[in-house]
Amino acid sequence: MFDLFISPLTETYFQKALIGGSIVAIVAAVVGCLVVLRRMAFLGDALSHAMIAGVAGGYLVMKFFFGLEAHAPGMLLGSLIAAISTVALISFVSRISRVKEDTAIGIMYTGIFALGVVFVSIFRHYIHIDLMHFIMGDILGVADTDLWVSAFVAATVLTILILFFRHFQLATFDPIMAASIGLPVVFLDYLLTTCVSLVVVSAVSMVGVILVVGLLITPAATAYLLSDRLDKMMMLASLFGFTSVVGGLYLCVWLDSSGGGAIMLFCTLQFLVVLTVAPKYGLLSRWIRLRNLIPQQNIEDILTTILRYDKSTPKNIIAKYVETGKGLNRALRQMIQDNLLLEKNSYYTLTEKGLIEAKKVLRAHRLWETYLEKIGTPENEVHPTAHHLEHLHGKETIDYLDKKLGSPKKDPHGKMIPE
Structure with a gap:
């Protein structure tokens, strides 16, 4: 059992995968918190797919102008330009047409992804990109260049998030107030999008196009179930991102499976466990709350019984x-x-607050009885029907009934209708 955990740590490929994956997962999870709160999850998917055009463009530029192949900084810059261009096109289409933003995202990212695929196929003699590697990633084959790029991107993105944390926080939760006090909301949106683009570009070579979206969203969503504060949510998300990489890599080694797939499988299992047991927003706590919930109808029946x-x-x-x-x-x-009831020796009386609430229900009951009698409801059905309708005692409803009936003082049985 001890060797199962220690033996992989002695392997260089595992160490590189652990370092690179942890860097990517932590920064992706932190940025992902803002993505989740702003409901931008689909945008992360769009950027990850669109960047193949940037990779192809960067590859061609480095090949034709500098004679270099698979130059990471060049492809990183190309991917970043493609990502920013995608966001600009999405914003342009959604602003100048009746097409909504989610539809514009679907149109643009598939179009730019297709452009990248066409580029790769046309210039296949010059561009040597393994599309399957691009889509699925290869975290167990992390190169030193990938580690340096991911470390640089992580440092840049985290620095931006720390410097602009309060600005991002306000623009995320209350963009109208942020704009009213002079914050550059549009600039912050583009800055966040640039951060997301950088994270996606740096992570694709390790975990692939599809799984980078999972690292961006799932740890943040897991943390969202446990916290109502953005700073705490970001810390928890980074922890879940790190544990996803560690647990996923061990799964990958033990099961001899795909590295990226194992990481996301572990990440998803983490989410499902937290979804089940989260103390405030989990399924178990929700079931307990529903089980202990006292129907308002029962409370009102108790009040009117004691009043009568x-x-x-x-x-x-x-x-x-x-x-x-x-x-x-x-x-x-x-x-x-x-504070609706007082209890003494198993006998119950209404408090002042309880008396007010009870009279509201009783007033509704007797007004409904009066209304039912007026529209010709059989006498033996008036009371039981009014007993069900009395729980519809909203102010507007009862005021309408009272006005419709001419503000009666007594119900059909001659009992006083409470004011």
């Missing part, structure tokens, strides 16, 4: 008229905590 009883009411009387099943005790405890 007109004195301290024992639990057995409440149980006789309120269909709460085993939840009666929980409902009564909750109502005491909400």
Whole structure:
């Protein structure tokens, strides 16, 4: 068991993959938090696909003008230009036409991706790019150049995020306020897009076009389930990005599988575990909340039962008229905590707040009875029907009923309608 964990760490390829993958995953996760909060996930996919045109262009320029092949800085610059051009075209199309931004993204990124594929096929004698490698990546074959490029990009992007953190935060959560106080919102949008482009370009050679989007989105989405603060979310996202790389690489070695695929599989499993057990937004906590939820109808039935009883009411009387099943005790405890009831020796009375709420429901009940009697509802159906309708006691609804009926003082049974 010890060798399963230690043996891979002695291999150079594993060490490089671990270092390079961790750098990419951490910076992608941090930027991904802003991408997730701004609902820009599709844009990351667009940039990753569009950059093949930039890679092809950069390859041709370096080949024809400098006689160099597979020159990483040249292809990085070409990819960055392609990514920024894609964003500019998307913005242009969505602004000057009725086509929405998500549709413009789909049109532009597929078009530029297709342009890159055509370039690669036309100049196949000059461009030696393995499209399968480009799409799927090869994290176990990380070159020293890839490590240096990813480290430089990570340092640049993280520096920008630290310097402009407050600006990005305000522009993300309240862009109108950000613009009103003079922040350059459009510049910040393009700056963030440039950061995303840099991260995508630096990560594609390791994990490929498809999986880079996962590293950008999934750790950030996992952190989003655990935090309501952007700074904490970014720290958690970077942690999840790092653990995805570590866990994925071990999976890759143990199962003899694709490196990028194993990383994203581990990353997705992490997300599913957090989605299940997250203390506030997880499925388990949601199920517990729903299980403990007391229907408003039951609370209102308890209030009106005590109001009609007109004195301290024992639990057995409440149980006789309120269909709460085993939840009666929980409902009564909750109502005491909400200052609707007072309890003494298992007898319950309404507080001032509870009395107001009870009278609202009773007023609605008697107005509904009056309305039902007026439209010709059979006498034996008036009360049970009004019992269901009394829970529709919104102010506008009841005011409309009261006005429609001419502000009656008594219901059809001669009982006073509360003011």
